[in-house]
Amino acid sequence: MDVPYFRGRDGVETMRQMIRTMMVFLALFVLLSSCGRKQSEEGKPIAKVNDFVIVEDSFRHELAASAYFHDIPGLSNDDKKSFLDNQIRKELLIQEATKLGLARAEEFRQTIERYWEQTLISTLLEQKSIDLEKGIIVTREEIEGRYRALAQVKPDLAPFEELAPEIEKEIREQKKTKALESWIDSIWAEAEIEIYEDNLRSLR
Numbered sequence: 001m002d003v004p005y006f007r008g009r010d011g012v013e014t015m016r017q018m019i020r021t022m023m024v025f026l027a028l029f030v031l032l033s034s035c036g037r038k039q040s041e042e043g044k045p046i047a048k049v050n051d052f053v054i055v056e057d058s059f060r061h062e063l064a065a066s067a068y069f070h071d072i073p074g075l076s077n078d079d080k081k082s083f084l085d086n087q088i089r090k091e092l093l094i095q096e097a098t099k100l101g102l103a104r105a106e107e108f109r110q111t112i113e114r115y116w117e118q119t120l121i122s123t124l125l126e127q128k129s130i131d132l133e134k135g136i137i138v139t140r141e142e143i144e145g146r147y148r149a150l151a152q153v154k155p156d157l158a159p160f161e162e163l164a165p166e167i168e169k170e171i172r173e174q175k176k177t178k179a180l181e182s183w184i185d186s187i188w189a190e191a192e193i194e195i196y197e198d199n200l201r202s203l204r
Helices: 008-031 056-069 077-099 107-135 140-151 158-191 199-202
Strands: 043-049 052-055
Touching: 043 056, 043 077, 052 056, 052 077, 056 077, 107 158, 140 158
Parallel strands: none
Antiparallel strands: 043 052
């Protein structure tokens, strides 16, 4: 399993996007559990798809999550109808996949397992990054030094006071990434790891 490294400001945003995307796959895993899905909990019905009832509580939670994920500021009735159409379409496909036994396929199980692992790792790194950031200090001297270095390669650079906040953020993200990598290295150093070189070399 590969451990993702996220370097710099863009890397942090990529990590956040990855977490949100993986949560969607995790939700799909819950729906396609190989042990079979339970009937929706009791409640006011919103729609019925064959024998499966979509009830108000679960629909509200998924609708709210979708609105957040897609940055929808206010849901109209058409938005709700459109989301319900998608839920019905998804339910029909899930039922068809279940009938074909795809949820029990080993390849499917392994795919979901990989997404679960990556989601777990990404969540851990996100939380650790937040903790580490609390102890990060960026001095004015560091910002000025970075500005002078930029000015040497770009003479028409914007004034210092204008760029200072952006430079501070960049330095902070770099320090946070370095601290996170050091933390990962410390976990590695403290762990009992044995690598079987012969078996690795003979792998074909």
